[in-house]
Amino acid sequence: xxxxxxxxLEILYMIAFLALTSAGLAVVFGMMRVINLAHGEFVMxxxxxxxxxxxxxxxxxxxxxxxxxxxVGAIGLVVERLVIRHLYGRMIDTMLATWGLxxxxxxxxxxIFGNTAVSVTAPIQxxxxxxxxxxxxxxxxxxxxxxxxxxxxxILRYTRVGLIARGAMQSADVASALGYxxxxxxxxxxxxxxxxxxxxxxxxxxxxxxxxSSGSLYIAKSFITVITGGAAIISGTLAxxxxxxxxxxxxxxxxxxxxGEIAMLALAIVLLRLxxxxxxxxxxxxxx
Amino acid sequence: xxxxxxxGVGRIRWGWFIVGCVVVLLLPAVTGTNTPTLLLxxxxxxxxxxxxxxxxxxxxFGHAAYFGLGAYTYAIAAMTxxxxxxxxxxxxxxxxxxxxxxxxxxxxGRISDVYMGVxxxxxxxxxxxxxxxxxxxxxxxxxVRLGGFNGIPAFPILNLPGxxxxxxxxxxxxxxxxxxLLLCYLLCRWILGSFFGKVLIGIRExxxxxxxxxxxxxxxxxxxxxxxxxxxxxxxxxxANWAEIVTPGVFSLGQxxxxxxxxxxxxxxxxxxxxxxxxxxGYLKLLLGQQTxxxxxxxxxxxxxxVVLLLPxxLLPALARWRARRDRASVSRRQASSTxxxxxxxxxxx
Numbered sequence: 001x002x003x004x005x006x007x008x009l010e011i012l013y014m015i016a017f018l019a020l021t022s023a024g025l026a027v028v029f030g031m032m033r034v035i036n037l038a039h040g041e042f043v044m045x046x047x048x049x050x051x052x053x054x055x056x057x058x059x060x061x062x063x064x065x066x067x068x069x070x071x072v073g074a075i076g077l078v079v080e081r082l083v084i085r086h087l088y089g090r091m092i093d094t095m096l097a098t099w100g101l102x103x104x105x106x107x108x109x110x111x112i113f114g115n116t117a118v119s120v121t122a123p124i125q126x127x128x129x130x131x132x133x134x135x136x137x138x139x140x141x142x143x144x145x146x147x148x149x150x151x152x153x154x155i156l157r158y159t160r161v162g163l164i165a166r167g168a169m170q171s172a173d174v175a176s177a178l179g180y181x182x183x184x185x186x187x188x189x190x191x192x193x194x195x196x197x198x199x200x201x202x203x204x205x206x207x208x209x210x211x212x213s214s215g216s217l218y219i220a221k222s223f224i225t226v227i228t229g230g231a232a233i234i235s236g237t238l239a240x241x242x243x244x245x246x247x248x249x250x251x252x253x254x255x256x257x258x259x260g261e262i263a264m265l266a267l268a269i270v271l272l273r274l275x276x277x278x279x280x281x282x283x284x285x286x287x288x
Numbered sequence: 289x290x291x292x293x294x295x296g297v298g299r300i301r302w303g304w305f306i307v308g309c310v311v312v313l314l315l316p317a318v319t320g321t322n323t324p325t326l327l328l329x330x331x332x333x334x335x336x337x338x339x340x341x342x343x344x345x346x347x348x349f350g351h352a353a354y355f356g357l358g359a360y361t362y363a364i365a366a367m368t369x370x371x372x373x374x375x376x377x378x379x380x381x382x383x384x385x386x387x388x389x390x391x392x393x394x395x396x397g398r399i400s401d402v403y404m405g406v407x408x409x410x411x412x413x414x415x416x417x418x419x420x421x422x423x424x425x426x427x428x429x430x431x432v433r434l435g436g437f438n439g440i441p442a443f444p445i446l447n448l449p450g451x452x453x454x455x456x457x458x459x460x461x462x463x464x465x466x467x468x469l470l471l472c473y474l475l476c477r478w479i480l481g482s483f484f485g486k487v488l489i490g491i492r493e494x495x496x497x498x499x500x501x502x503x504x505x506x507x508x509x510x511x512x513x514x515x516x517x518x519x520x521x522x523x524x525x526x527x528a529n530w531a532e533i534v535t536p537g538v539f540s541l542g543q544x545x546x547x548x549x550x551x552x553x554x555x556x557x558x559x560x561x562x563x564x565x566x567x568x569x570g571y572l573k574l575l576l577g578q579q580t581x582x583x584x585x586x587x588x589x590x591x592x593x594x595v596v597l598l599l600p601x602x603l604l605p606a607l608a609r610w611r612a613r614r615d616r617a618s619v620s621r622r623q624a625s626s627t628x629x630x631x632x633x634x635x636x637x638x
Binding site for chain 1: 401407410541552584588590591592593600
């Protein structure tokens with residue numbers, strides 16, 4: 001019974017992890033059809049901001065929930081203005097340029113902070129679940145992931161900003177004809193996506209030690225989650241997080257975590273072959 | 289993204305070709321062969337991607353998969369057989385076969401560019417993660433342990449076909465790599481000059497139109513993907529011989545990124561471009577590796593961003609365009625001056 005609960009919680013945590021790390025990429029891909037290969041580095045920088053702000057004496061909650069999104073959001077804004085905006089409509093070029101960006105950021109962080117692992121202790125103690133020791137911080141991650149998804153959904157569904165964003169997503173021309181500058185919408189969308197990635201990085205920093213190259217841990221997972229999810233931001237991300245999270249953990253419990261991850265990646269290839277438009281391209285067509 | 293409307297590959301510039309060959313042949317007399325060998329292996333790897341990306345418009349975000357498969361195949365087979373001829377061929381055939389399966393799956397599935405990027409990337413990642421996790425006795429092929437993160441050391445290096453006692457090491461190995469690169473270059477030229485190559489370039493320019501003319505684009509794309517992967521496998525096999533060890537690093541994302549950067553910087557839609565790009569940037573990487581002040585990936589990343597933004601067709605095509613413009617300018621200047629002369633002459637006569 002305890003074991004079942006542990007497995008269930010681990011699956012839930014993996015789903016939350018995938019949803020959280022993919023949210024930023026999903027917003028950018030869903031709204032702008034831009035694949036940001038530097039996404040993993042945005043997450044990584046969010047983690048670095050949290051850790052070094054904490055070392056400088058700033059409260060860790062403030063650092064991860066406020067500072068990390070702000071800093072990474074600002075970086076996103078600069079990147080959009082300098083690089084991305086020149087490449088709209090050229091998908092492959094965007095992927096290449098953002099891959100270059102990813103290498104550049106890894107190099108910069110190595111230059112500034114050195115190529116050594118940094119970490120911070122989780123601010124929530126672990127607790128006892130029957131015979132098992134469980135990380136209490138994992139529950140916080142699950143809560144944050146639910147919160148992020150809920151807030152995203154509320155904004156997209158019920159606010160004016162969300163309405164404009166969804167309108168621009170369906171047809172940038174019409175939004176433009178109605179007086180909303182698509183350039184501006186894209187700029188803020190990319191910034192918001194970067195901020196979400198920063199938040200994910202900040203929140204996850206206590207769980208995983210960080211290296212300058214840590215971004216590559218996230219990029220593949222979020223990449224397949226978002227692409228398999230398809231164009232609908234929230235339902236797509238949730239659907240694919242659930243599939244991949246469950247498969248990853250079940251296979252991991254049956255064998256090793258590496259095999260679990262390989263199973264997840266292999267499943268992604270099969271799903272992409274079967275549904276080239278993603279899950280929401282086939283099933284929940286009219287969702288957000 | 290294509291390198292402008294170049295249909296097929298131009299004629300060989302014999303002057304440059306001979307200069308290049310002479311430099312490559314005489315290089316061992318001037319410097320050691322260790323670094324040049326590595327650079328030429330990288331050039332072969334970049335050529336394999338340049339063939340597929342520049343002429344058929346297929347970009348693989350994980351070309352390192354086939355490079356690495358070639359390296360691992362050679363290492364495992366050479367240790368099992370104890371001789372190199374069969375393993376060398378296998379190191380070309382196996383990556384090609386893997387690419388044929390993956391390519392057929394992607395191209396017959398009509399998967400768009402971005403999704404293809406994801407799939408090729410994920411294939412590489414699977415191999416990388418798997419090979420990293422193969423430490424211990426449980427993972428072995430035949431009697432060869434895969435060795436996980438530490439890789440496979442101490443396999444037999446290339447030898448004369450049929451005579452395992454004569455091995456290619458040092459300068460002879462350098463010439464083996466030279467010949468391999470030259471043959472692959474000529475093979476690429478032959479492919480692009482053939483009917484098959486013309487259809488490929490047609491697919492790059494307008495896939496729908498080629499399909500309407502009755503050619504099966506998936507079949508052609510799968511074929512070139514297979515050929516390119518075989519060439520990458522050969523490069524990987526040579527790399528294994530150069531390093532004398534294979535580690536999971538051959539499958540890394542960095543390896544995939546580097547070959548893309550070499551190819552696009554050198555020039556898409558050319559064969560010499562990727563070769564030059566790999567040699568120049570590869571040398572730059574080695575130089576940067578000797579100091580600790582500036583990180584290598586910082587420079588490579590910056591180069592990739594700048595090239596995509598400012599020079600999307602790469603160095604060599606941009607250079608060719610600049611020369612064409614200059615030639616046109618000088619021709620029109622000459623015409624203008626000759627017109628002036630004629631007018632002046634008439635002026636004198638009247």
